[in-house]
Amino acid sequence: MWGVICILCSFCLTAILTEAKFVDTDYKKQREELLQKEFERSLGGNLVLSEDEKTVNDILMYWKNKELDECFRNPDRFNLSKSYFTYRDYINMSNVYKIIRRMPKGGALHIHSSLMLDADGLVKLTYEDHLYCCYEGDDLKLQFSEAIPERPCTDKWSLVSDLRNASDDVIAFDNELRKHFIMYGKGDYNTSGANDSWKEFNRVYRITKSLNSYIPARKKYFYAGLKNFYEDNVMYMEIRSTAFGIFEFNSTYHSGMYLLNLYQEITENFKKDHPDFFGIKFILTSHRDLDTVLVRQNLNLTRQIKKEMPEMYAGFDLVGREDSGKTLLDRLPELAEMKNEINYYFHAGETARYGTSSDENLIDAILLGTRRIGHGYALLKHPNLLSIIQQKDIAIEVNVISNNVLSLVNDVRNHPLATYLALGLPVVLSSDDPGVWGADPLSHDFYVTFVGVASKRSDLRLLKQLAINSIKYSALDDKGKTNLFRIFNSRWSDFIQEIIQLNARGEFNSA
């Protein structure tokens, strides 16, 4: 795919190099042409901006350049080359961020329902009745229960409500609780590698699960999660979710269609309250290490969703850390059997281990006909596969902050996304599990991509194209896409006018 441009450029180049006498203006002109071709090839580089969009782009680029130059001059102050945790809490000072936050973003296509809500939302859930807690060392255990939980714990179980009532300072009590709902909540985030990051990630996963696996809490959790994304100007979501492990007090464990019906019902309610929210679809997930019989059960359930809830159906995926779990190749018999009946949206290439069995999930994802690739971090080391996915127009669901906090890449400027953008590959941005690391539902991933990963020259056209891609590469049918594009275009126009007005009112001058 690099061939076409190659011929064009080398033509200009030869012209320059064979010229006997150097002519400054010619050099500069050819140089500009190379830069221009590079820009046009990059994602969004061919979009044509309206006059109003150009005005907004000027505002945006003024602040982008100012903020980046400041970062280069004074890298100790605010520096996207380091861990996300070092700058997360300063992002909201950025005018670039303020603009991005207001931007309509289309869809979020790679979100796990299990970790979609932020720590503040989780703290609110601890106000529900019947929630017990117990400390085991530094580790907090939570459990919804009608009576004192039978689950063993080294300390004693107490009702959270009792402890909160007994505390002098409810705000301090909640803040203390909050620290358990977020990675490195106590501030001592480490950088000692992927194993440690995953351990901390799994700690937050477990405690969040102990809250959201109780059905009454799960209802509020899911509604609050949708609300967060909605307020971040996400208009549509494709949510990866398992169908198992939620319960009520009469020892009833629900599975199968129950949870999906619940999601559908809550989403309908949410849409009544927020008519400009477009909706959701499911990607049913199974852990990659489950017994074959359970994976088959999940695949059959996916087929059932497709049949019974076609409007909610997107497809199927396997989840869990690729480097320490079963590969797609290990699961080939069951996955291959179903590949003509089910749409796959596989995680693949979320690894730095080049040439290993986890790295090769990329090959099997493609051979199994995946519709998009989750992460695709390692794709850059497989140029032939990149050519295939470009040719087959398979989108890459990139989750930059997730890859940073889970230690795939410390300095996001080394994230392969930079090259994917330069190549104009079909990229969509998502946020994986934003609640776990305290990120905005989607705005932080847009911000880090725009300021930390993409070229300094990338502008509003990149942001707009990323939003467009999230609709174009969604699991919606043509009619759904057309409808969503109609809403998006209207929201986009409003956004452009809003930024022009805010700028006129001096909103961005205070930073």
Added chain:
Amino acid sequence: MWGVICILCSFCLTAILTEAKFVDTDYKKQREELLQKEFERSLGGNLVLSEDEKTVNDILMYWKNKELDECFRNPDRFNLSKSYFTYRDYINMSNVYKIIRRMPKGGALHIHSSLMLDADGLVKLTYEDHLYCCYEGDDLKLQFSEAIPERPCTDKWSLVSDLRNASDDVIAFDNELRKHFIMYGKGDYNTSGANDSWKEFNRVYRITKSLNSYIPARKKYFYAGLKNFYEDNVMYMEIRSTAFGIFEFNSTYHSGMYLLNLYQEITENFKKDHPDFFGIKFILTSHRDLDTVLVRQNLNLTRQIKKEMPEMYAGFDLVGREDSGKTLLDRLPELAEMKNEINYYFHAGETARYGTSSDENLIDAILLGTRRIGHGYALLKHPNLLSIIQQKDIAIEVNVISNNVLSLVNDVRNHPLATYLALGLPVVLSSDDPGVWGADPLSHDFYVTFVGVASKRSDLRLLKQLAINSIKYSALDDKGKTNLFRIFNSRWSDFIQEIIQLNARGEFNSA
């Protein structure tokens, strides 16, 4: 350039995907074909190994897989995903390293004379007469001088020889001295970003310069430097060097051809002592921030070298950190003027700042006709430029460990070299300034590339191709290349036999 493979692969792929019924053996076959094509495209993937080479490859890959699997199982123990300083001192325990160390490596094409000698070699130089030292805080100052130096220092100047004689423990004294000649010699290497790393780098640069700018010391320094590379099985070098700043005691500063003649003389002596060393060539360097008149002076001197010492002549380069210095575009008038007379070997793209003026040095290096690109770290974000350099067969001089210690990339698995190797680009490995960070002259860079950057599947063919490239892309003329290849082939055969014999004697079993 990705176009051709793309068509081939997608053909196989379509065949698979359109098959109605899944056939396991067919899937596996197609999968193998994708892997095979990927391997063949990668650097060295088309080399054909002899039977003896295959035997050595089996030994090499046995240990590579064993060592990598151990690292994945137990990443805290020995882990190439972290700073080079964390594992440098353990590399010599690796059997992969032991094999690489013995391998003839061809040429080292990106080496700065100012920092080519290791700390042990520098300690030896402190035994020369007339060397004064003085502490200024933690900072050690050194100066060769006939009398007490006039250079101001907060503490008093003493002769190193006096202090050493007065010390109880000469070994401890030398070890203390040694810490000043190496980055983070006191062990507390930091990871707080590029500015800090460059500051520490420049500290070592200054103290090394205070030793090697005195002519009698410089002679020994240069001879010892050649010896280190020679013992690391480097057979030929292209050395970047300035022509200024060396002195004798009668206040004579020598410049111009003097230093180059000195190098030539020492190299001739070295070759007498080591007849299988092939020789060196110069790339004359100028700091990128010098006054225009001085840059022009250096360019004229380069032309003089070309005329008067053609066998030593390679070309010209600008040095100094790209992110904080003048760009090639800033120097365009003088560089463009000379571009038909002088061969350029420009540093370019040693930056993570995508889309900035330093990043765009890549464009100007190419437009100015550079013969190779020094570092080319940022090239991966410029696919059009990558196409041009592949088409024009411009080699990339990659210095992996340098990029790690100077904070471009913390986890070398994210180094763009992985993709350059996958694309089969014309890569040569070098080591930049190995003395500063305590690396082997070249073996550590080969080791880190082979085990940390390249695919787990990459084998002896990659190593051999990298050595071959270092000759193919050298500044030698055709006759020189033919001669060097003849020597290399003979050395390579010896190496193959040596490894077979060492393995038979159980040399690699002790690890």
